[in-house]
Amino acid sequence: MTARSGTGEYAVAEHTLVACHDCDLLFRKPRLQPGQKARCPRCGAVLFQRKRSGMDQSLALALTSLVLFMLANAYPLLRMNIAGRVQEGSLLTGIEELYSQGYWEISALVFVVTFLAPLAKMLCLFYVLLPLRLLGLRAPKAELVFRWTEQLSPWAMTEVFMLGILVAVVKLADLAALTPGIALYSFAGLMVSMAAGDAMLDDHEVWERLRSPREATGD
């Protein structure tokens, strides 16, 4: 039997105490104003942070990211012209080409960190936030999905990929004439909207609302 099934099995200290995730020091839970941060005095880790922005901004950014993500993968990244011959490439053609050259390991790795993980992260966030914000309801298995969202984060590497594009463009520039494609601009936008989404999402707030979704309507 797990602690989840019965409330009596598990005494929760959530209303009074909290511990530092990096050094385990025990605290009384801080009361923060929006925009404030509480740091651990022993190791300096950020313990709590109340964002000024609310769920509306997070949702809007998640939607923007989804649209930009689709554009970034539907259109070519770069068009190259060598001696009259034109070649276009997108992220997915790169992944395909790596696979056909026999490097399925890198192909799979790039697919996961630039396509699958960012997409899954956006969809998961959408799934959790949309019903919570609009209806004040917790979607089925929302806790599990939000846990995935947080665990996926380090594997979604859109901003690193953007820097990779930049290096590739410079390397190719003296080799051929290059024209940036729609996907290049979309990736740049995606990088910004995903970073802004991460910065604005108040995960403590989401966890608290997932605990008691009714309160979400009364704000």
Next chain:
Amino acid sequence: MTKHATTAAEAGYLLCHCCHLLGRPEPGSVRPRCPRCGAVLHRRKPDSLARTWALTLTAYILYIPANLLPIMTVTMSGRGEPDTILSGVKELIVGGMWPLALLVFFASITVPVLKLLVLTFLLLSVQFGSRWRPWERTVLYRLTESVGRWSMIDIFVITILVAVVELGALATIEAGPGAVAFGGVVVVTMFAAMSFDPRLIWDRMAPKDGEVSSHSRPEGAYRMQR
């Protein structure tokens, strides 16, 4: 509360590593789960030292082919030359692209090497029960954890080059086995950083009997920041 219940573990609480809810599991529960998010709770990350050692050593081994084998081969009008990570940086310097060369050097050479060295240092310090500068070591850990993903740049550069340059006899770019090893180093070191538990650094700082800890402070003394 007891005399020096400074940490959650000492007070019998478990912190959920995922949603950061603090709770006290019933004494009998074998595999306690977080009542809020359902993650399995551990006092410390399970087998943290053994796992991190194994992953770090794997990364050391992979690091050798990652640097010796070519990560890609660029063939221009019939003439091809294999590029290793270092020769790619050299090429950027020769081309006069200093800022970019520095960026690639930092992401593909400095970050992985420093990450491996820092992980080894942290592992050794915990293994030998060091009480030396726990704050600095925790900051080092947080840095390693957050900076590791940037090493992926070179892998992405290869992907884009391979996607765009496919012009038959004129020019081709092929990935090389070094890229597989290098991707492996990045992924394995990311897992290594995730499996290390920084709380192990602080566990050694717990005051022994009759000793007054300089680190314990009264509850609720957090630093506020705007």
